[in-house]
Amino acid sequence: MSERVARTEGGDGPPDPWLPQATVLVVDDEPGMRNFLVRTLGPRCLRVEAVGDTVAAARLMDAQHFDLVILDNVMSGRTGLEWLQELRRDGFFNEVILITAFADLETAIEALRAGAADFVLKPFRTKQILNAIARCLDRAALRRENFVLKRALGASPQGDAGERLIGASPQIARIREMVARAAALPTTALITGESGAGKEVTARALHELSPRADKPFVPVNCAAIAAEIIESELFGHVKGAFTGAASSREGLFFYAQGGTLFLDEIAELPPSLQSKLLRVLEDKKVRPVGADREIPVDVRLIAATNSDLAGEVAVGRFRADLYYRLDVFRIHLPPLRDRPEDVGPLAHMFMEQISAQLGVPPLPIGADSLRRLEAYPWPGNARELRNTIERALILGGFAEADADAVGEARTDxxxxxxxxxxxxxxxxxxxxxxxxxxxxxxxxxxxxxxxxxxxx
Missing domain, CATH: 1.10.10.60 (Homeodomain-like)
Incomplete structure (x- = not known):
């Protein structure tokens, strides 16, 4: 039986922003050490579980997510080091601190090679273990933040980054209301609309207004990832899972842990992966490619498409059960041509953003130009409007890039x-x-x- 303590107020120790949100599993066959760690970490962490052997630990890890495992090395049966090696082979990528009273340099080196994030010698003081935990949580948070930042920097500069649900139309007001309602709930959402209509903007708004706002938002374009590697990209893989898998690798679900995973162009997901995604939605677990066990995850899923998913289901290209599982809460984004009153606010927002990015002064949008912009049908929606504003700034004159001159500007x-x-x-x-x-x-x-x- 495990010993569990939920977080309470109070406690001292080194301040760490991630500690109050952390879930920790203690695995040690000494009751005194388990009690000490539970008393120490209980007031400081979101949840602490403690068990006396790796069998009980494995059962807990199959049922729920843990940010960190504190693992004793010398226990009856197999050692903590042996179990750690097995965990890594099975695709458990989270932080592990190995603790032991009997250690030498060779054991420490083996622990680090096996994937231990830190190595702490018994007996240790409260401050020592808290510092080790803080280092591990900070390192894990930094790894996720770096990953998300690299993806953001690698995204197209003409994407939706930095936009908001801007507009004065009744349609956009209704969408803002729907987002506010759905944001606080863990419900899966499906966002539909034409390309460039602002589906990622809406997904980000759902995330930023949710209790998960301080955790990662990870966008994925399903159409941009080759079918043969998308499973590994989403779920991760273990070393040797396939040719070229020289080391284990975390998947996008891992990086989105606690936050939101946004699957854009969901209709492009290969049929073989549709069934696996359905299982993830139902069981809240992922299985890295080549792994023998599933890993619990806590991720909110938001999907988007510019396709008719119901039509895709009718012709057999999309699983009906996955469609119904995704379509719990739908937000449809009308095209920009159906809400011309949103063109002006969007154009001014793009002008402010892009001029700052390019380091050039913004251009005035006169009444004449605004009337032309509002009259244009915008087949590319907000993305095309953004491109038009950027083109105007590049060319140094708005008249060359307004709606009547879009065709001419495109000849450049x-x-x-x-x-x-x-x-x-x-x-x-x-x-x-x-x-x-x-x-x-x-x-x-x-x-x-x-x-x-x-x-x-």
């Missing part, structure tokens, strides 16, 4: 637009190439090469 090649923009920023920097490169977000070497190509 990307290379021409790039050249004009880079030279404009260089001129604004007074010819200082180092400063211009900094504003452009490119290396000085890249700018020098471009200038040489243009005989500047």
């Amino acid at each position: 090649s990307l290379a021409d637009i790039e050249k004009r923009h880079m030279l404009r920023v260089l001129a604004a920097a007074g010819g200082n190439r180092a400063e211009a490169a900094r504003r452009l977000g490119v290396s000085r070497k890249t700018l020098d090469r471009k200038c040489a190509d243009w005989n500047v």
